[in-house]
Each structure stands twice: as structure tokens, then as C-alpha cells.
Amino acid sequence: MALRPDLATIAGAVPAGARVLDVGCGDGELMAALQAKGVDARGLEIDPANVTAAIARGQSVVQGDANRDLADYPGDAFDYAILSQTLQTTERPDRVIDELLRIAPRAFVSFPNFAHWRVRLALLWGGRMPVTRLLPVAWYETPNIHHVTVSDFRDLVGGKGISVEAAWYLSGDRPTSDAAASWRAEHAIFLISRAAS
Amino acid sequence: MASMLHQIQHQSVTIRAPLPLDSGQRLDAVTIAYQSYGTLNADKSNAVLICHALTGDQYVASDHPATGKPGWWARMVGPGKPIDTDRFHVICANVLGSCMGSSGPATPDAITAQPLAMHFPVITIGDMVRAQAMLLDHLGIARLHAVVGGSMGGMQALAWTVHYPQRIASAVVIASAARHSAQNIAFHEVGRQAIMADPDWQDGQYYASNRAPAKGLAVARMAAHITYLSEAGLTEKFGRRLQARDIKSFGFDADFQIESYLRHQGLAFTDRFDANAYLYITRAMDYFDLADPHEGRLAGAFAAAKDVRFTLVSFDTDWLYPTSESRRVVQALQSVGAAASFVELSAPFGHDSFLLDVPALDRIVAGALTANI
Numbered sequence: 001m002a003l004r005p006d007l008a009t010i011a012g013a014v015p016a017g018a019r020v021l022d023v024g025c026g027d028g029e030l031m032a033a034l035q036a037k038g039v040d041a042r043g044l045e046i047d048p049a050n051v052t053a054a055i056a057r058g059q060s061v062v063q064g065d066a067n068r069d070l071a072d073y074p075g076d077a078f079d080y081a082i083l084s085q086t087l088q089t090t091e092r093p094d095r096v097i098d099e100l101l102r103i104a105p106r107a108f109v110s111f112p113n114f115a116h117w118r119v120r121l122a123l124l125w126g127g128r129m130p131v132t133r134l135l136p137v138a139w140y141e142t143p144n145i146h147h148v149t150v151s152d153f154r155d156l157v158g159g160k161g162i163s164v165e166a167a168w169y170l171s172g173d174r175p176t177s178d179a180a181a182s183w184r185a186e187h188a189i190f191l192i193s194r195a196a197s
Numbered sequence: 198m199a200s201m202l203h204q205i206q207h208q209s210v211t212i213r214a215p216l217p218l219d220s221g222q223r224l225d226a227v228t229i230a231y232q233s234y235g236t237l238n239a240d241k242s243n244a245v246l247i248c249h250a251l252t253g254d255q256y257v258a259s260d261h262p263a264t265g266k267p268g269w270w271a272r273m274v275g276p277g278k279p280i281d282t283d284r285f286h287v288i289c290a291n292v293l294g295s296c297m298g299s300s301g302p303a304t305p306d307a308i309t310a311q312p313l314a315m316h317f318p319v320i321t322i323g324d325m326v327r328a329q330a331m332l333l334d335h336l337g338i339a340r341l342h343a344v345v346g347g348s349m350g351g352m353q354a355l356a357w358t359v360h361y362p363q364r365i366a367s368a369v370v371i372a373s374a375a376r377h378s379a380q381n382i383a384f385h386e387v388g389r390q391a392i393m394a395d396p397d398w399q400d401g402q403y404y405a406s407n408r409a410p411a412k413g414l415a416v417a418r419m420a421a422h423i424t425y426l427s428e429a430g431l432t433e434k435f436g437r438r439l440q441a442r443d444i445k446s447f448g449f450d451a452d453f454q455i456e457s458y459l460r461h462q463g464l465a466f467t468d469r470f471d472a473n474a475y476l477y478i479t480r481a482m483d484y485f486d487l488a489d490p491h492e493g494r495l496a497g498a499f500a501a502a503k504d505v506r507f508t509l510v511s512f513d514t515d516w517l518y519p520t521s522e523s524r525r526v527v528q529a530l531q532s533v534g535a536a537a538s539f540v541e542l543s544a545p546f547g548h549d550s551f552l553l554d555v556p557a558l559d560r561i562v563a564g565a566l567t568a569n570i
Contacts, residue, residue: 042536048540048541048542048543048557049557051538051539051540052540052542052557052560052561053560054538055508055538055540055560055561055564055565056560056561056563056564057564058564058565058567058568059538059564059568060506060536060537060538060568061538061540062527062531062537062538062539063539063540063541064539072527072528072531072532073531073532074531074532074534077531077534
């Protein structure tokens with residue numbers, strides 16, 4: 001099965017031999033792709049059925065909650081932390097980002113862009129919280145409690161002095177430009193690195 | 198009765214080398230009874246050691262010689278099973294201090310030829326593991342593909358990673374803990390006191406008499422058995438239903454099904470277990486605390502085990518070895534950078550879930566054993 005476009009982007013960007021923690025690793029799809037290229041990948045996942053599936057395929061995954069259990073990992077335990085499609089579900093995304101960059105000097109963070117034009121139109125014309133391909137769940141039952149836009153994310157990491165080493169913006173499975181990302185990106189992936197202290 | 202128990206012949210090896218014990222005492226020779234399944238491959242890299250629980254034994258996948266019942270983990274171990282004996286050479290040894298052929302309180306004294314009874318030294322989980330290592334030395338197995346255990350078996354698996362991290366690739370620890378809690382010790386003490394309060398216990402010197410503390414041992418088993426189940430499980434299985442009667446007797450017969458069940462469990466246990474062995478093994482579990490030699494820092498115990506792959510499983514209805522104890526181990530492993538997997542599975546059977554039909558556990562054990570092949 002083809003890897004989800006944002007996961008394929010991350011899998012392509014992690015160098016072989018790196019030590020990686022995939023936070024919110026699901027059933028281990030990305031970890032499997034990473035391991036295939038010689039990455040030492042471990043996972044943290046909240047859903048026990050997903051954890052079971054990942055362990056059953058031979059992966060090292062701990063059942064836990066990104067809101068609390070990142071604190072159990074020592075500093076610099078990994079080369080990269082990965083948080084894909086999970087930031088917007090956390091209680092305090094800002095603190096989760098701090099934790100990611102404590103555990104690893106670099107982190108990949110991907111999220112659905114809430115400023116995509118379809119979302120904007122849905123709010124502007126429909127006057128309702130959008131239900132789109134990447135945000136398929138109604139407002140009252142969505143796990144996405146902290147919707148975030150490309151601009152919001154840039155502001156947050158900028159304010160923390162965190163550097164953006166690379167960014168990828170996807171519209172469907174096609175890349176879109178940095179300048180148009182705010183409107184056109186359904187999905188954003190940032191590679192961020194710890195602020196120099 | 199216990200006297201018949203000791204007449205069963207077990208496959209065993211006697212190793213005439215001293216085993217220094219944590220207590221400071223030592224055993225001059227150690228007999229270890231064991232069963233093995235599947236074929237050891239040419240480079241001896243497919244050995245899996247299964248560690249049994251308190252009242253378990255080496256008959257993990259073969260019929261029990263005293264009861265005739267199938268092996269206690271026959272659902273997990275065998276050809277095509279999660280611990281696949283077509284693939285792995287599986288070894289299961291009766292723990293030191295037990296009563297199924299390994300050295301324990303029923304072992305005769307070298308000089309007097311009388312059972313040692315309470316002269317057998319108090320042993321620990323670490324001592325059990327050292328005895329298993331002696332067995333593996335004897336069998337010429339330098340390194341284990343995996344060590345697997347539930348409950349006290351999980352304690353041994355953890356102790357293996359602490360004492361012999363270079364000798365194991367992977368450890369699977371189910372419904373277990375790195376220490377015995379006050380509550381765990383408390384339940385064990387109730388059991389021991391029940392045995393020692395039985396006049397037939399005779400300060401442990403009952404082997405030559407025609408009396409054994411079956412009543413005390415049965416009560417110990419009844420109390421312990423409750424701790425292996427969950428309240429919801431008990432309610433579902435027994436509720437307040439009466440046993441083979443329509444009305445209460447207003448007496449002290451086993452009116453309720455749960456009473457009848459526990460009495461049966463207690464009595465049946467005395468056919469297959471020795472009361473002194475129960476004292477010694479529960480004591481070993483009570484002394485278990487891997488953090489103790491490291492000023493209470495569990496991570497210190499695992500400092501040398503960072504290259505072992507760990508898989509831990511707890512069950513949501515297990516209040517004897519709750520998820521918090523497994524998490525404590527996982528946190529310690531993460532702090533030393535060991536590859537650790539952990540999941541809390543949902544199962545209705547309480548602590549006993551590790552022995553019962555939990556399909557997710559089967560998939561996890563199979564995955565953990567095939568991860569690095």
C-alpha cells in the first residue's frame with residue numbers, strides 16, 4: 001500500500017541510520033517504511049489496537065499519550081522526533097513541540113492546514129465548521145481540538161526561536177509553493193530544529 | 198497428597214557446582230527439572246526460555262503428570278502457536294524452590310537423606326534465574342533468542358535482563374512487575390500464615406508423616422485465587438447464584454457457587470503442590486525488587502540491558518500486577534534507551550488473563566519473538 005503523501009515525504013527526508021521516535025505512530029506504517037531504509041524507529045501510540053498491530057509486526061511501540069508520556073524519554077534520546085497529523089489533537093501543542101525538541105534536536109511536524117481555501121470557503125459561505133477530505137469529522141466529535149494554520153505554526157515556532165530547516169506543502173499528493181501555502185496547502189510538513197541556546 | 202507428588206519422575210539434571218544465593222547461603226549442587234520442545238538449531242540461536250508463575254511448572258505444553266490436564270500454556274506454545282515450536286527450541290524449567298523435580302524444600306539432605314524442609318535456604322527470583330543459567334550452561338546454550346514469562350515468570354524474565362543482559366536478545370514480560378507491592382506481600386503472608394497455622398504443617402517436617410497441611414495450603418490457594426480474578430469476572434461467572442440448591446441453607450455449607458468453586462480450587466491444588474514450596478516461592482516473590490540495589494532507581498537495574506528488546510503487556514482488569522507497575526518498568530527502560538514495547542490489553546479475566554484466551558496477546562507474543570529474525 002502506498003504511504004500517505006505526508007508520511008512518504010517524511011520517510012524520504014530521514015537519513016538512514018538515524019534514531020527516530022514516531023509520536024502517534026498508528027499501526028506503524030511510517031515506522032515500517034523507515035525501518036526498510038535502515039532507520040532505528042520507535043513509536044508512541046495512544047490506541048491499544050494500533051499498538052498491538054505495530055508490536056505484532058515486530059515494532060517497538062509504547063502505548064502512551066503525547067500530552068503526558070513524552071516526559072518519560074530522556075533528552076536527546078533520538079535524532080528525530082516525528083509528529084504527523086497529531087499536533088492539532090494535543091492539549092497544548094506548544095508544550096508538545098517543546099518536548100519533541102527536548103527528546104531530539106530535530107522534529108518533523110505535519111498537520112492539516114486550517115487556512116486551506118476549502119476551509120475558508122466553508123466558513124465564509126457556509127458559516128459552519130468545515131468537513132473536508134483531511135478534516136472529515138464534524139466539530140462535535142473531531143479529535144482536532146487545536147486547529148492550526150501554516151501561518152499560525154510559523155508564528156509559534158518563530159516566537160520560540162525554533163528554526164524551520166525545511167517545509168513541504170501538499171495539495172493532495174502534489175507539492176505547492178511556499179508563497180501559496182497559506183491558501184493552497186491542504187497539508188504542511190515542517191522540519192524544525194532546536195533554538196540555539 | 199504431597200507424598201504422592203514427590204514420587205513423580207521428572208526429566209532433570211543435577212549440576213554439581215555451587216550456587217551462591219542472595220541470602221549469603223549456597224547450594225552445593227542443584228537439580229533442575231525441565232521440559233523442552235522443538236529442535237535446537239545448528240548455531241543454537243533459536244532457544245526460548247519460558248519462565249513459569251508461582252504455582253506453574255515446566256509442563257508448559259505437555260500434560261501435567263499429576264493432574265493429567267493439558268500444559269498451562271498449551272494455547273501459546275506448540276507447533277504453529279505464537280511461540281512456535283516448529284521454529285523455536287522452547288525450554289521451561291521448574292523454578293528453584295518448587296516441587297516438580299527441582300531443588301526445593303522436599304529435596305533430601307545430602308547427609309541425613311531426610312527432606313530439608315525448612316532447612317532449605319530461602320531463595321530469591323535472582324537465585325531462580327541463576328539456576329536457569331546453570332541449566333543453559335549445561336545444555337550448551339550461550340544465548341537465548343527470548344525469555345518469556347507472565348506474573349512471577351515475568352519477574353524472572355526481568356531478572357534475566359538485569360543479571361544476564363548479554364545472554365538474551367529479547368524479553369517478553371506479561372502481567373508482571375519489577376517489585377512486589379505491599380498488597381502483594383500482604384496476600385502472600387495470609388497464605389503462608391494459613392499453611393503454618395495448620396497443625397499438620399508440623400514446622401515443615403511433615404514429609405515423613407502421613408499428614409500434610411492440605412487444609413492450610415487449600416486456604417492459601419483460595420485467598421490467592423481471588424487475587425487472580427477480577428470482580429467483574431467473578432460477578433459474571435458466579436454472581437450470587439446458589440450451588441446445587443434452590444434456597445439458602447442458613448448454615449456454613451458452600452451455599453454460593455463461588456464458595457464451592459474456591460473450595461474445589463483449594464482442594465485440587467493440594468494434589469499438585471507442596472505447602473513448603475508455596476512458602477519458599479511466595480517469599481522469593483516478596484523479596485523481589487529490582488530497584489533495591491540501586492537506591493530505589495529502577496533505571497539503574499537496567500543500565501546494562503539497553504540492547505535487549507523488551508515487550509511488556511498488562512491487563513486492564515489485573516489489580517494484582519496493575520498497569521502502573523508495567524509502566525514504571527517502561528519508564529525505566531526508556532530512560533536507559535532500551536527498545537521497549539508496552540500495551541495495556543483489555544481482558545475480563547483479571548491477572549489470569551495472561552493464561553487465557555486473549556487473541557491480542559497471542560499476536561503480540563508472536564510479533565515480539567519474530568521481530569529480529
